[in-house]
Structure formats: C-alpha cells, structure tokens
Amino acid sequence: xxxxxxxxxxxxxxxxxxxxxxxxxxxxxxxxxxxxxxxxxxxxxxxxxxxxxxxxxxxxxxxxxxxxxxxxxxxxxxxxxxxxxxxxxxxxxxx
Numbered sequence: 093x094x095x096x097x098x099x100x101x102x103x104x105x106x107x108x109x110x111x112x113x114x115x116x117x118x119x120x121x122x123x124x125x126x127x128x129x130x131x132x133x134x135x136x137x138x139x140x141x142x143x144x145x146x147x148x149x150x151x152x153x154x155x156x157x158x159x160x161x162x163x164x165x166x167x168x169x170x171x172x173x174x175x176x177x178x179x180x181x182x183x184x185x186x187x
Contacts, residue, residue, distance in 0.1 A: 097122065100155070102174045104131075110162045110174060116150040123149045125156075128177040131164065136173060140164040144179075 102112030110129070116122050130142040141164040147156050164172075 097125070097150075097178065099176055102158075104162055104172060104174070108162055109159050111157070111159045112174075113155040113157055114147060114150065115155040116152060119152045121149060121151050125150055126179050127158070128179060129158075129160070130175050131162075132173045132175060134171045134173060140172065 096117050098115045098117055100113045100115055102110065104110055110131070114125070114127065125147040127145045127147055128142070129145065131140045132138060133140065141162060143160055145158065145160070147158070150156050
C-alpha cells in the first residue's frame with residue numbers, strides 16, 4: 093500500500109525518553125504526517141502517557157526519528173506498551 097507507514101525500534105530509554113523511527117516504506121512521499129502516541133500498562137487497562145506529534149513530510153523509503161520526553165515511571169518500562177495511531181487513518185504495522 094502506498095499509505096503504509098511502519099514504526100521501528102521504539103523503546104523507553106533509561107534517561108527518560110521514548111525513541112524510535114517512523115518509516116515510510118512506500119515509494120511515495122508522505123506529507124504532513126501526524127501521529128498520536130500513548131503508553132499503556134501491559135494489560136492495556138490504563139493510559140499512562142499520551143502525546144500528539146506533527147512529524148511533517150517523510151520522503152519515499154525515508155524514516156523520521158521520534159524522541160519525546162517520557163516521565164511516567166509508574167510502571168517498569170519492560171511492562172509498558174507503546175501504541176500508535178495516525179489520525180489520517182493510514183495503515184500502520186510493526187516491523
């Protein structure tokens with residue numbers, strides 16, 4: 093699909109950030125990409141943190157670094173799930 097974006101290598105770092113890459117795996121540029129990110133506990137019963145980002149344009153087969161301050165220490169990072177949604181409704185899959 094020409095609308096396919098993926099996320100790669102997302103993690104919560106020990107110095108208090110969520111980092112990773114949003115990857116445009118298609119041969120067409122994506123313009124004005126927006127992303128909703130949030131974290132939940134492992135059972136997805138509680139949202140721990142939420143942020144909406146404007147990533148801008150992502151060229152064909154290009155990727156954009158995401159690095160956002162993350163201060164919710166209520167759960168062990170290993171037990172925290174990172175979730176994504178593109179408000180535009182584009183397909184999203186984990187690599």
